[in-house]
Amino acid sequence: MSELRERAVRMAGVLEKALEPQNLQIQDDSAKHAGHAAKKGLDGGETHFTISVVSPRFSGLNRVARHRLVNELLAPEFETGLHALSLVLLTPEE
Helix, strand or coil, X not given: CCCCCHHHHHHHHHHHHHHCCCEEEEEECHHHHCCCCCCCCCCCCCCXXXXXXXXXXXXXXXXXXXXXXXXHHCHHHHCCCXXXXXXXXXXXXX
């Protein structure tokens, strides 16, 4: 996760603390959505991300529950301009 910007760094900290991931990758996809209405007027963008997490915390959780968990963890970011996440959430066994 080199050269992450402010929102990405905050998200990484939250996810690392809560999920203790074996692998965490965060990719800022905001540039792909430059004309998107949700991005207009936001300094620096950081509105769209792809996040991949491998964590034992996902064991026993179905796909929907995993997504809900991550969305709940990142709820404060949605309140301050985060618009969309693409998530890949796996257990170590997967």
